[in-house]
Amino acid sequence: MELKDKILKHFEGKVVRKDLTALVKGNNPVPAYVLEYLLGQHCAIDDEEIIKTGVETVRNIIKNNYVHRSDAELVKARIRNSGSYKIIDKINVSLNDTQANMYEADFANLGIRKVPIADQMVLDNPKLLSGGGVWCILTVGYSHADDINMRWLVVDLKPIQVANINLQEYINLRSEFTTDEWLDLLMHSIGLNPEYFNKRDKFIQLSRLIPHVENNYNYIELGPKGTGKSHVFSELSPHGVLVSGGDVSKARLFVNNTGKGAIGLVGYWDVVALDEFEQEKGGKRTDGDLVKIMQNYMANQSFNRGKETYQATASMAFVGNTKHNVPYMLKNSHLFESIPEGYIKGAFLDRMHMYVPGWEVSILKSAVFSTEYGFIVDYLAEILRELRKSDFSTLLDDTIRLDGSLTTRDKTAIRKSFSGLVKLIYPHQDLTEKEVLELLDFSIEGRKRVKDQLYIIDETFRSDPVEFKYTILSSGKEVFPETLENLNYRAEVEVREELNEDNSEARIEKPRLNLEPHEVEIKDNQTGISFKKLFGNYLKGANNITIQDPYIRMYYQFNNLLEFCVMLGNNKEPDQEINLEVVTWNHEEYMSDSIGFFEELVLSVQGLGINLTYKMEQHHDRFIASDNGWKINLGRGLDIFEKIEGRFNVAELDQNRRKCKECHITYLKI
Incomplete structure (x- = not known):
């Protein structure tokens, strides 16, 4: 059954086709949850005639009743x-x-x-x-x-809000969907086409919902303009409020001075999001007292009003733009450099539970918006609000043990992020160990990104460093999650060092590498990866190499094979020839296309000293085997890179600049 049919079968009346929202919105500055509330009443069904009539009805309501x-x-x-x-x-x-x-x-x-x-x-x-x-x-x-x-x-x-929801029904129906299907449904629900996002991208997009599903959650996302950072907080829930970071005050956030000390925004909203949370403009200085009150609230879920202390559950979200690219910040400053100076304090930033890498999010273009069915956002908002009452972090306790060096704040941040992700993706709490670890790694990375910067910003944190690692209870294995930007930055430094060595006039012969069997894990969106880096040292001296990959079928996959051949040609001695055999497969109706591509490749790579042959045989395994004693198991074959966007992209010419797909590569000595 197709995803659309599943969605309509199980959630009819609670979903709407997402392109209809844009269709009726036009230039009206109406939040999506207002429009989808109306669309849900008039066209939440897959019937073109009803949809057509419903859209016209909603248009008339907006025309006749919405006040411009x-x-x-x-x-x-x-x-x-x-x-x-x-x-x-x-x-x-x-x-x-x-x-x-x-x-x-x-x-x-x-x-x-x-x-x-x-x-x-x-x-x-x-x-x-x-x-x-x-x-x-x-x-x-x-x-x-x-x-x-x-x-x-x-x-x-x-x-404008949904009257009644049945949380248990929602939780039970989650079991009717695979994890990938559920992720896609959530992506459609926030208005995005999941086909344009890998799993890590989906996690980043959906992490913006964690403040809506977790009480007292402190979230920050900084990145380039135009990536939709504030959209979730302004459009997708009647329980969240988005205010300009430059317009916040003690009175507005905590003690409202318009009604004799009435409680401010945190007392009424589930999420208070500060938009454009960047350096002050026009010389305006941050109110130090506001920072202290906010800092206390983010740590203790309470604030003082006169002699009284009040509790509140509102989550705080901070979204803003970065001034420099990530390598610049990692080398010259820190990842919080663009926020107001008054907030760049260790005690304040240590309250952040997750820092989402907004620089990984592509600028949103019309093609990435969903035209399929997703939850009516008001319905989803009510579900998320109900889930705020639960704590799913205890699912970690039977699976892993966090390192003892981590502070209470570190552990709280990781557990709250994990709990929020489970509520979003696995509300039925049915996870495998692998799925638990996947969410845990993302949660740890979000907190580690904060702590890494605190070591730079505040020297008091450097005196008591922690180790972001955990132990898997079932195997005793220790895992050390790392932020993707750190991995990418190290890889870029290595690439530049290699280039400098290659361009050096006085080359000194390197000592022979001591290669050992091991496994490499590549993350979604990781850069600094190339065929040379992955395979070059392990294929040195090989005269006969076999690649088995059943999915060398599409044009870009043949281009990957060509780039592999170029790497082999540059990796061998000038007078050496390599026999390269490729074992792959294609469906019968497309077999002639594959053979045509191979015949072109055979001729093209001859000048590199590569004798290419191919076989069309059905096999499941993907690997590279060579006569120098190495076998390399490939999780995705050679298809490790994401699709390159745009017509002019430096990643087209340099593999190190390309984003990768998640995969594992295992090196075995045979």
Whole structure:
């Protein structure tokens, strides 16, 4: 059964086709969860006629009821003429306790302020008081009486959110999907086409949801512009609020000064995200007291208001742009260099549970947006909110033991990140050991990225270093996860050292390498990898080499084989010839294409001193075997590189610049 059919079978009425959101949105600045709430009511089914009618209905609702700021006066006239009218607008409520002793609403787009609103409406929807504003469908009335101070009134109000969800049903239905299918469903749900993302990319995208599913989770993502860092926090949940990092204050975040010390944003929202969290502009300095209060809240989930101490569960997310590329930061500064100076303090940054590498996320283009079915984001938001009540980190305890050198904050960060990822990907808590370790490695990497920078920023951390490692209880094996940027940076340094040696006029013969059997793990998006680095030393001196790879079929796979031949040609002595046999396969209808490609390759590589032959035989294993005594098992064959994007990309000419696919390569002495 195709994924779309599975989704509609198990979640009909809770999913929507994602391209419809863009179709009805147009230039309207309406959050996705508002539009999908409406689409879910009118076209959450795979029937083109119903969808067509539903889209038209939603368009009419937006046209007739959504308030554009430019049309505010026209809408006010419509309300006045009809006596009352239903609108969609974002409203914020505050208590006027000085004169009227009543709650009053401000309308973001309609532009009217201090409109009386019934106490019961506010009691039923306390988030109206948060200061962040809530999107609502409401009926606004107008009075023509002569003896009143305020002609506008709120007749009826309904926040835009899903009424009821069944968490257990959601958890049970997870078992109907494979892990890859579920990941793809979640990717569709946040509006992205999973075909354009490898598994690590999907983890990075979905990690933006962890603050929505974990209480008091502290998250930061820094990277280039245009990668969609703030989208999840502004569009995909009515329980999160996105504010500009330059506009935050103690009053707005913790103690709201508009209502005699009313609690600020952290008291009302599940997630408070600070956007454009970068260096201050125009000489504006960071409020040191705000940093201290935030630092205390991120550590203790509480803040003081006068003599009182208040608890809150809001997660904090910080998203911003980087100024330099990663190698520059690793060599010359640190990965937090672009955030305001007042926050670059060890005590504050140590509260971060995960630093997501935003530089790994490609700039979003129209092709990567989903046109398939995903959860209505409001439905997903309610599910995630329910899951905040649970802790799934205990799943680690039977599988691994974290190193004793790790601090309590390190362990808490890793466990919270792991718990959040399990809630997102395995809400039914049915994981294999391999899947547990996969999520754990990603969680450790997110925390290690923070700690590595703390060693640079604050010397007090250097005096008590920790070791990011864990022991697998079933085997006793110790694992040392590393951040991908550190691996890539080391690889780039090695490449440059090799180039300098190769270009040196006074070459000194290197001592012969002492090669040993071992295994290499390549991560998704890892760079600094080349055929020369992986295979060159192990194929030195070989005269007869066999490659068995059943998936040399597509044009780019034949190009990989050509690059392998070029590596062999550059790796051997000038007068040496190598017999290279390739064993592969293709479907009968495409066999003639493969043979045609091979015949071209045979002629092309002759000048390199490579005698290429090929066999079409069906085998499962992928390996390189040579007569110098080495066999190299290939997890993915030669197909280890991601697709190269764009027409002009340096990665086309330099394998070291290419992103890799996750795989394992094992070197055996035979």
